[in-house]
Amino acid sequence: MLSYDVVIIGGGPAGLAAAIAARESGCERVLVIERDDRLGGILNQCIHNGFGLHTFKEELTGPEYAARYEDRAHEVGVEFSLGSMVIDVSSDLVVHAVSQERGVYGVQAGAVVLAMGCRERPRGALAIPGYRPAGIYTAGTAQRLVNMEGQMPGREVVILGSGDIGLIMARRMTLEGAHVACVAELMPYSGGLKRNIVQCLDDYGIPLLLSHTVTRIEGRKRVEAVWIAKVDEQRRPIPGTEVRYACDTLMLSVGLLPENELSREAGVALSPVTRGPLVDESLQTSVPGVFACGNVLHVHDLVDYVSQEADAAGRCAAHYALGKRSPDVQEDGPAEAERVLLLEVESGVRYTVPSTIDPARMDERLTVRFRVDNVYRDRFVSVYVGDERIMHRKKRVLAPGEMEEVVLKRADLLERAHAERIVVKLEED
Numbered sequence: 380m381l382s383y384d385v386v387i388i389g390g391g392p393a394g395l396a397a398a399i400a401a402r403e404s405g406c407e408r409v410l411v412i413e414r415d416d417r418l419g420g421i422l423n424q425c426i427h428n429g430f431g432l433h434t435f436k437e438e439l440t441g442p443e444y445a446a447r448y449e450d451r452a453h454e455v456g457v458e459f460s461l462g463s464m465v466i467d468v469s470s471d472l473v474v475h476a477v478s479q480e481r482g483v484y485g486v487q488a489g490a491v492v493l494a495m496g497c498r499e500r501p502r503g504a505l506a507i508p509g510y511r512p513a514g515i516y517t518a519g520t521a522q523r524l525v526n527m528e529g530q531m532p533g534r535e536v537v538i539l540g541s542g543d544i545g546l547i548m549a550r551r552m553t554l555e556g557a558h559v560a561c562v563a564e565l566m567p568y569s570g571g572l573k574r575n576i577v578q579c580l581d582d583y584g585i586p587l588l589l590s591h592t593v594t595r596i597e598g599r600k601r602v603e604a605v606w607i608a609k610v611d612e613q614r615r616p617i618p619g620t621e622v623r624y625a626c627d628t629l630m631l632s633v634g635l636l637p638e639n640e641l642s643r644e645a646g647v648a649l650s651p652v653t654r655g656p657l658v659d660e661s662l663q664t665s666v667p668g669v670f671a672c673g674n675v676l677h678v679h680d681l682v683d684y685v686s687q688e689a690d691a692a693g694r695c696a697a698h699y700a701l702g703k704r705s706p707d708v709q710e711d712g713p714a715e716a717e718r719v720l721l722l723e724v725e726s727g728v729r730y731t732v733p734s735t736i737d738p739a740r741m742d743e744r745l746t747v748r749f750r751v752d753n754v755y756r757d758r759f760v761s762v763y764v765g766d767e768r769i770m771h772r773k774k775r776v777l778a779p780g781e782m783e784e785v786v787l788k789r790a791d792l793l794e795r796a797h798a799e800r801i802v803v804k805l806e807e808d
């Protein structure tokens with residue numbers, strides 16, 4: 380059986396950044412297994428710009444951003460197995476994959492990093508009555524058809540859901556000569572970034588219908604029209620508000636789901652909120668030696684944050700494989716008693732990543748990422764360790780579509796030796 384220090388599943392931006400970090404942390408043999416025949420993941424179809432503002436301080440397209448990491452991964456000597464689909468990961472860190480050239484093969488890993496990304500919620504997950512005509516696409520599939528295959532999915536388009544991919548496709552379809560009648564959003568707020576609403580809808584005069592949904596799809600062979608109605612506070616269509624939009628295409632941008640079938644089979648505990656693995660301060664899952672990062676862990680809006688998180692996962696996986704417990708714990712240094720603090724959420728905060736922290740093992744500073752459950756204005760993001768508030772920061776606007784973060788200091792947690800939990804919440808004052 381092949382043997383590697385760190386095996387990374389998925390060669391998207393998360394997998395690439397994790398692999399580079401693992402090599403740079405001293406692992407000799409690092410392997411990325413990718414089912415596609417090229418690296419870069421979903422970024423290959425994101426040909427618009429706006430990537431890398433945080434990481435490179437310049438605006439890159441998705442493929443350009445991915446290429447920078449791909450070049451660096453080759454430079455530092457990461458190995459790749461492309462066209463290889465991972466079919467199984469065991470709790471003793473054996474990864475099985477299948478490829479045309481090798482058939483089924485196994486790799487013994489010193490540590491595994493899960494970086495399989497996410498997939499889109501399909502029509503089947505929505506209860507829209509009607510036949511199953513041609514012309515209904517998830518926004519990501521349409522993006523791939525237009526940007527990579529050179530095919531136009533349709534000419535008269537309605538988009539359901541205002542996630543970032545839907546917003547970006549509204550602009551792309553307009554630029555390619557189609558007419559986008561509207562973007563309908565069930566919630567009273569958009570699920571996408573503010574900058575995408577401005578640059579992809581407002582700049583092209585495309586209406587965003589908040590608190591609206593598609594109630595009916597007309598057409599047997601091909602979509603001929605969709606009916607859109609207003610919804611009430613319980614998100615139920617309001618009778619009498621339906622409007623018919625003649626169209627040949629309905630695009631769905633109704634959410635992303637972390638791709639966790641492999642994780643579940645490996646015995647990794649998943650969060651019911653993010654549907655990604657529950658992880659500790661080193662991004663290690665409930666299975667020792669299995670780490671997770673990127674969209675398989677929780678859905679990110681900016682790829683820069685994916686790369687930062689994956690860098691940490693790759694570093695921690697490397698330290699695990701090399702036999703060190705954490706990057707900061709010196710083998711001959713003072714041993715701290717193990718104390719795991721639970722990260723809990725209250726009023727307005729949906730989840731945090733990570734969900735537990737051992738202060739003795741964390742870096743000097745640790746970024747905790749979270750999302751809120753509604754749009755809030757002029758609220759304070761507060762962090763309590765035990766009963767003591769250690770952070771209280773005012774934010775003008777918080778929205779579910781924008782990931783938030785707080786940075787915790789190890790010293791703050793070590794000082795409060797009796798605390799058992801950390802709470803992140805929103806407060807009015």
Ligand SMILES: Cc1cc2nc3c(=O)[nH]c(=O)nc-3n(C[C@H](O)[C@H](O)[C@H](O)COP(=O)(O)OP(=O)(O)OC[C@H]3O[C@@H](n4cnc5c(N)ncnc54)[C@H](O)[C@@H]3O)c2cc1C
Pocket residue numbers: 388389390391392393394412413414415419420421422425430463464465466494495496497498499518519520522543544547635638641672673674675679680681682685
């Ligand atoms: C359709 C779509 C469009 C997006 N557009 C934007 C955008 O415009 N801007 C933006 O900032 N973000 C965008 N995102 C978010 C984007 O996904 C993240 O920013 C980033 O690409 C996540 O990186 P990742 O490596 O976690 O996942 P991905 O880029 O999805 O990479 C995961 C990789 O894992 C591979 N893989 C999965 N399962 C297996 C397996 N079993 N065996 C082997 N390989 C496997 C996949 O083939 C893929 O290459 C988009 C996401 C989607 C789904």
